[in-house]
Amino acid sequence: MIDVLVIGGGPGGLAAAVSASKAGASVMLLDREHALGGILKQCIHDGFGLQRFHKQLSGPSYAQAFIDEILLLPVDIRLDCFVFEVSCLEDGSFRVLASSRDGIIDVNALAVVSATGCRERTARQVSIHGDRVSGVFNAGCIQNLVNLHGYMPGQRCAILGSGDIGLIMARRLTLEGAEVVGVFEAKKTPSGLERNIHQCLDDFGIPLHLGCTVTRTIGHRRLEAVEVADTDDAMNPILSTSRIVSVDSLIVSVGLIPEVELLKNLPVKMDSRTHGPVIDQKGMTSVPGLFCCGNSSLVYDLVDYVSLASETAGQSAAKWAKNRGLARKTEIQVHPSGPLLFISPSLIDMDSSSVRFFFRASEELEGRTLTLCQNGHEIFKRTYSVLRPPQMETFEIRTELLDPDHAVEASL
Amino acid sequence: MNLSALNRKLDAISPGIHAFIDDGAVHIEGQCSSYDDVVRCGILAARLHSRGVVNDCTCADVKEEPMRLPETQDLSLDGRSFDVVVIGAGVVGCAIAMELSHRNLSVAVLEKEYDVAVRASSRNDGMIHPGIDLHPGQRKTYFNCRGNRMYTDLSQRLGFKFIRNGSYVVFDRWWNLLTVPFFHLRAAMCHVDGVRYVTHRKLGRLQTSVASWQKGAMFLPSSGIVEPYQATVAFAENAADNKASFFFDTAVLDLICTDGLVSQVITNRGTIHALSVVNAAGVYSDRIAALANDRFFTIHPRKGTEMILDKDAGSITESVIAKVPFSDVKQHTKGGGVVRTASGNILVGPDAHETIQREDDSTSSQSITDILAKHKATVPSLDKRQIITYFSGTRACTYEEDFVVERSTKAGNLVHAAGIQSPGLTAAPAIAVEVASDIDNIFSDIYKRSIKVRSDAILTRKAPHVVSEMPLEQRDELIRSNPDYGQIVCRCEQVSRGEIIEVLRSSLPVYNIDAVKRRCRCGMGRCQGSFCSPSVAGIIAEEAHCSFESVCKGLGVFVKGKVKETSR
Ligand SMILES: Cc1cc2nc3c(=O)[nH]c(=O)nc-3n(C[C@H](O)[C@H](O)[C@H](O)COP(=O)(O)OP(=O)(O)OC[C@H]3O[C@@H](n4cnc5c(N)ncnc54)[C@H](O)[C@@H]3O)c2cc1C
Numbered sequence: 012m013i014d015v016l017v018i019g020g021g022p023g024g025l026a027a028a029v030s031a032s033k034a035g036a037s038v039m040l041l042d043r044e045h046a047l048g049g050i051l052k053q054c055i056h057d058g059f060g061l062q063r064f065h066k067q068l069s070g071p072s073y074a075q076a077f078i079d080e081i082l083l084l085p086v087d088i089r090l091d092c093f094v095f096e097v098s099c100l101e102d103g104s105f106r107v108l109a110s111s112r113d114g115i116i117d118v119n120a121l122a123v124v125s126a127t128g129c130r131e132r133t134a135r136q137v138s139i140h141g142d143r144v145s146g147v148f149n150a151g152c153i154q155n156l157v158n159l160h161g162y163m164p165g166q167r168c169a170i171l172g173s174g175d176i177g178l179i180m181a182r183r184l185t186l187e188g189a190e191v192v193g194v195f196e197a198k199k200t201p202s203g204l205e206r207n208i209h210q211c212l213d214d215f216g217i218p219l220h221l222g223c224t225v226t227r228t229i230g231h232r233r234l235e236a237v238e239v240a241d242t243d244d245a246m247n248p249i250l251s252t253s254r255i256v257s258v259d260s261l262i263v264s265v266g267l268i269p270e271v272e273l274l275k276n277l278p279v280k281m282d283s284r285t286h287g288p289v290i291d292q293k294g295m296t297s298v299p300g301l302f303c304c305g306n307s308s309l310v311y312d313l314v315d316y317v318s319l320a321s322e323t324a325g326q327s328a329a330k331w332a333k334n335r336g337l338a339r340k341t342e343i344q345v346h347p348s349g350p351l352l353f354i355s356p357s358l359i360d361m362d363s364s365s366v367r368f369f370f371r372a373s374e375e376l377e378g379r380t381l382t383l384c385q386n387g388h389e390i391f392k393r394t395y396s397v398l399r400p401p402q403m404e405t406f407e408i409r410t411e412l413l414d415p416d417h418a419v420e421a422s423l
Numbered sequence: 424m425n426l427s428a429l430n431r432k433l434d435a436i437s438p439g440i441h442a443f444i445d446d447g448a449v450h451i452e453g454q455c456s457s458y459d460d461v462v463r464c465g466i467l468a469a470r471l472h473s474r475g476v477v478n479d480c481t482c483a484d485v486k487e488e489p490m491r492l493p494e495t496q497d498l499s500l501d502g503r504s505f506d507v508v509v510i511g512a513g514v515v516g517c518a519i520a521m522e523l524s525h526r527n528l529s530v531a532v533l534e535k536e537y538d539v540a541v542r543a544s545s546r547n548d549g550m551i552h553p554g555i556d557l558h559p560g561q562r563k564t565y566f567n568c569r570g571n572r573m574y575t576d577l578s579q580r581l582g583f584k585f586i587r588n589g590s591y592v593v594f595d596r597w598w599n600l601l602t603v604p605f606f607h608l609r610a611a612m613c614h615v616d617g618v619r620y621v622t623h624r625k626l627g628r629l630q631t632s633v634a635s636w637q638k639g640a641m642f643l644p645s646s647g648i649v650e651p652y653q654a655t656v657a658f659a660e661n662a663a664d665n666k667a668s669f670f671f672d673t674a675v676l677d678l679i680c681t682d683g684l685v686s687q688v689i690t691n692r693g694t695i696h697a698l699s700v701v702n703a704a705g706v707y708s709d710r711i712a713a714l715a716n717d718r719f720f721t722i723h724p725r726k727g728t729e730m731i732l733d734k735d736a737g738s739i740t741e742s743v744i745a746k747v748p749f750s751d752v753k754q755h756t757k758g759g760g761v762v763r764t765a766s767g768n769i770l771v772g773p774d775a776h777e778t779i780q781r782e783d784d785s786t787s788s789q790s791i792t793d794i795l796a797k798h799k800a801t802v803p804s805l806d807k808r809q810i811i812t813y814f815s816g817t818r819a820c821t822y823e824e825d826f827v828v829e830r831s832t833k834a835g836n837l838v839h840a841a842g843i844q845s846p847g848l849t850a851a852p853a854i855a856v857e858v859a860s861d862i863d864n865i866f867s868d869i870y871k872r873s874i875k876v877r878s879d880a881i882l883t884r885k886a887p888h889v890v891s892e893m894p895l896e897q898r899d900e901l902i903r904s905n906p907d908y909g910q911i912v913c914r915c916e917q918v919s920r921g922e923i924i925e926v927l928r929s930s931l932p933v934y935n936i937d938a939v940k941r942r943c944r945c946g947m948g949r950c951q952g953s954f955c956s957p958s959v960a961g962i963i964a965e966e967a968h969c970s971f972e973s974v975c976k977g978l979g980v981f982v983k984g985k986v987k988e989t990s991r
C-alpha cells in the first residue's frame with residue numbers, strides 16, 4: 012500500500028509528488044508519456060515562471076526545475092504507464108490500474124492525486140461543417156508536430172479561435188516560413204492573454220479578425236479553402252458576409268477542458284463552471300482521499316499557479332494518508348453570482364487556516380469589485396481596474412474570518 | 424397509369440419532357456428547371472411499373488460533379504486476367520468477393536478509393552434491420568430478411584462485433600396503437616421474428632430516456648448493430664486470406680464488350696481481362712451498367728447525415744429508439760433514430776435529401792439541428808454538446824426504390840448488385856450468396872466450367888485484439904508476450920500500439936490514418952485524433968517503410984513538409 016499515488020507527470024503532478032514526498036509520504040507517480048513534463052515538453056516558447064522564479068523560462072526549463080527536484084526524492088516514477096481505472100475500495104483506499112509495456116500495474120494507495128491535465132475542444136465541437144478533408148488540426152496537435160516531430164501542417168494557415176496556444180502557434184508557424192493568413196475569433200474580444208496578442212500577432216503583422224468565424228471547410232483531398240463570415244452579437248455567422256479564404260490548413264484553438272475521464276466511475280461531484288470536479292482549497296474532491304489539481308481541476312492561465320495549487324494538494328494528500336480516515340469536519344460552500352466564469356474552490360475546508368481563490372470574469376470589465384459575503388456580511392472585497400476572461404485572478408483569505416454556518420456568496 | 428398518361432403528367436411538370444419504352448424500361452428525356460423536378464419526373468415514371476426507369480432529364484440549376492478519380496496513372500495492372508472482376512469494395516463488393524474467394528475462381532476487386540468501405544458502407548447507421556418497414560414483394564425485403572439472419576454466424580466466424588440489441592418503434596399518438604395488428608401482419612409476411620407490443624408503462628421502465636408522453640412501442644428483437652466498416656473489413660480480409668486480390672486507387676473507366684460478353688475492363692492502371700464481372704459500384708452502378716450498354720435503371724443519390732454522441736451519452740439506450748415510420752413515409756429513411764452503436768456511442772440520424780452529387784459527404788449545421796429536433800421529441804435528453812462528430816453518406820437509390828440483383832440481359836457474363844440503398848448493409852451477405860450463384864451459372868453456361876467451394880477455403884478469421892475489452896489477466900498475459908499491447912496510443916478509445924501494428928500487418932493492410940481508425944477505433948473518441956494522429960502517422964511510416972510526410976489521412980497528406988533545418 013502506498014500513501015500517495017499521483018497520476019500525471021506534468022507540472023501539476025510533479026509539484027504534488029514533490030510536496031507529498033517532502034511531507035514524508037511514500038509516493039508513486041505514473042505518466043503515460045515517455046518523459047516527465049506533461050504538456051510543457053512541447054511549449055518551447057518562453058514566458059513561464061515569472062511569478063515563481065521571477066524570470067522568463069521556456070516550458071521545458073520550467074518543468075526541468077521540478078524534475079531535478081523529484082529525482083532527488085524517493086518517489087517511485089513509472090513512465091509509459093497509462094492509468095485506465097481508479098476505483099474506491101471498501102476500506103476507503105484506492106485501487107489504480109495502469110497499462111505499461113511490462114504488463115498491467117495494479118496498485119493500492121491511501122490517497123490519489125489526479126493531475127491528468129486538459130484537452131482541447133475540437134473542430135467538431137464548435138460545429139465546423141463542409142467537406143471532409145485532411146488539413147484541419149487542433150493547435151495542440153500542431154504544437155506537438157512542429158515542436159517535437161519537426162513537421163509542418165501546411166504553408167498557408169488560418170487559425171480559428173484566439174486561445175493562447177493558437178496565438179503562440181501563429182508566431183511559430185510564421186517563424187518557420189508558413190503564411191498565417193489570420194486568426195479568426197467569433198467573439199468581439201480575444202480569448203488569449205494580451206501579451207500574446209502583442210508578442211505573437213502584432214509583432215509579426217498577423218491580422219486578428221474579431222467577430223469573425225470559420226463556417227465551412229472546402230477541398231477535395233487536402234483543405235483548399237475555408238469560408239469565413241462575420242458574427243452577430245449571439246456569435247452566429249451572418250451569411251451575407253461570408254467570403255472564401257484560400258488556405259491549406261486550419262488550426263483550431265477554441266478552448267481547453269479539464270481531463271476528468273478517470274474520475275467518471277467514482278462518485279465525484281462535478282463543477283459545471285470549471286468543468287472539473289468540485290474541490291476544496293486543498294484540491295480534495297467529494298470523494299475523501301481523492302485529490303485533483305492542475306489543469307484537470309480547472310484550466311489555469313499560468314503554469315506558476317498550477318504549481319502553487321498542486322503543492323497544496325500534494326501536501327494535503329500526504330497528510331490525509333497519514334491521518335487516515337480524517338475527513339473534512341466542517342465545510343462551507345461558495346456560490347458565485349454575476350459575470351463570474353468560475354471561482355474555485357467551490358468548497359472551503361474550515362480546518363485549514365487559509366483559502367486561496369482563483370477566478371475568471373466571463374466578460375471584459377472595468378472597475379468592478381469582487382465581494383465575498385456571508386449571510387449579508389461582507390468578508391472580503393477587492394476592486395479590479397480591469398478584468399479580462401483570459402486572465403485568472405487570485406487572492407487569499409484567512410478561514411478564521413468565515414462563519415462555519417453559512418455559505419459564501421461570491422459576486423462580481 | 425399508362426404511357427400517355429405519364430407523358431401528360433410529365434409535360435405538366437416541365438413542358439417537353441417525354442417518356443418512351445425501350446427494352447421493357449421506361450426512359451424519360453427533356454430539360455427540367457430544377458433537379459427536384461428531375462427527381463419528380465423519375466418518381467412519376469416509376470408508377471408505370473416497368474422493368475426500370477432510365478431518367479435522362481437534365482436540369483439548369485445544378486451540375487453534377489464528375490466522379491472523383493484517383494491520381495494514380497500507370498500500367499501496373501495491364502494485361503492481368505481474372506475469372507471474376509468485382510467493381511467496388513463497399514460492403515456489397517467485399518461480401519461478394521468473400522463468397523467467390525471460397526470457390527475455385529481467381530478474384531480481383533477494383534476500388535477507386537484508397538480502402539474498402541470509404542463510401543456508403545462506412546457512412547451509415549450500422550443497423551442490421553429487422554425489415555419490418557419494407558414491402559413484402561420487394562427484393563430488398565427478401566435479401567434483408569436473409570441477411571439479417573446470416574449476421575449471427577458471420578460475426579462469430581469472422582470475428583467482428585455484432586449485437587442483437589433490438590429496436591423500439593415508438594408510438595407518439597394514441598391512434599398509432601391501431602397499427603399494432605398491422606405490424607404483426609407485416610412481421611409475418613416479411614418473416615420478422617419475435618415482434619411484440621410494449622405498453623406505455625413497460626416502455627417507461629425499459630427505456631427510461633424515452634419521453635413519458637410516448638404511447639408505447641413495438642419491440643423488434645431481431646434488430647442488431649455492427650460497426651459497418653469493421654464488418655466490411657472482415658469480409659475483405661477473409662477474401663484476401665482466400666487469395667482474392669484487392670486493387671485500390673483503381674477506377675473502372677470503361678468496359679469492352681465482344682460477342683455479348685464483357686471481355687476487358689479498362690482502368691487508370693491498365694486493361695484487365697475478365698471472364699466475368701460484378702457491378703457493385705454503389706452510386707455509380709448505373710454508370711457501370713451503361714458501360715456495358717445495359718441501361719434500365721438510374722441512380723438518384725439520397726444523402727443522409729448522422730451524428731455521434733460521446734460515450735457518456737451511452738446510457739440513453741442499449742438498443743435503438745426509432746419513430747413510427749408513418750410520420751415520414753415520404754422521406755424514405757429506413758430505420759435509424761437514436762441508435763446505440765456496437766462501440767457504445769449513441770448515433771442519431773439519418774435524414775434524407777435528394778442530391779445530384781453522388782459523392783457529397785459534406786455536412787451542414789442545418790441538418791444537425793433538424794435531426795436533433797426531430798429525435799428530441801422521443802428522447803428529450805439528447806444534448807447538442809455531447810456531439811463528438813458527424814458525417815454524411817449517399818444512398819444509391821433507383822426510382823423503383825429496390826435493389827437490382829440479377830444477371831445482365833445485355834452482357835451475359837455481367838452480374839449487377841446495383842442500387843443497393845438502405846438496408847444494403849443488412850442485405851449484403853445474402854446478396855453475395857445470390858451473386859455467387861449467378862457467377863457459378865455463368866461459368867457453367869458460358870465456359871462449361873464447374874465451380875465449387877474449395878475444400879481448403881478458409882472460413883474463419885481471427886478477431887483482432889481489443890485490449891480495453893479484455894479481462895485483466897488475459898490483457899496482462901498478452902502484454903507480456905508482446906509489450907506493444909501495453910503501450911496506449913489512442914487515449915480516448917484506449918487503443919494500444921500493438922493493436923495498430925496488428926491492423927497494419929493484416930492480410931489487407933492499408934497505410935492510411937483513417938484506414939487505421941476505421942479498423943481499430945484509434946482517433947474515433949472525443950478528441951478526434953488530436954493527441955494520437957502524430958503517433959499513428961509515425962507507426963504507419965515505420966510499418967510501410969515510407970516517410971512521415973507521405974502518410975495520408977483520408978485522401979490528403981497529413982503534414983506538408985518539415986520545419987526549417989536550422990530550427991531542429
Ligand atoms: C496543447 C496545450 C498547450 C499549452 N500551451 C501553454 C502555453 O503555451 N503556456 C501556458 O502557460 N500554458 C499552456 N498550456 C496550459 C498548460 O497545460 C498548463 O499550464 C500546465 O501544463 C498544466 O499542467 P498539468 O500538470 O495540470 O497538465 P499537463 O502538463 O497536461 O500534464 C498532465 C500529465 O498527465 C498525464 N496523464 C494524463 N492522463 C493520464 C493517464 N490516464 N495515465 C497516466 N498519465 C496521464 C499526461 O501524459 C501529462 O503528462 C497548454 C495546454 C495545452 C493542452
Ligand SMILES: Cc1cc2nc3c(=O)[nH]c(=O)nc-3n(C[C@H](O)[C@H](O)[C@H](O)COP(=O)(O)OP(=O)(O)OC[C@H]3O[C@@H](n4cnc5c(N)ncnc54)[C@H](O)[C@@H]3O)c2cc1C
Binds near residue numbers: 544
Ligand atoms: C445515411 C445512411 C444510413 C444507412 N443506414 C443503414 C443501416 O442502418 N442499415 C443498413 O443495412 N443499411 C444502411 N444504409 C445503406 C448501406 O449503407 C448501403 O446500402 C451499403 O453500404 C451499400 O454498399 P455498396 O457496397 O453497394 O456501396 P458502397 O459502399 O458505396 O460501395 C461502392 C464502391 O464502389 C466504388 N466505385 C464506384 N464506381 C467505381 C468505379 N468506376 N471504379 C472503381 N470503383 C468504383 C466506390 O468508390 C465505392 O467504394 C445506409 C445508408 C446511408 C447513406
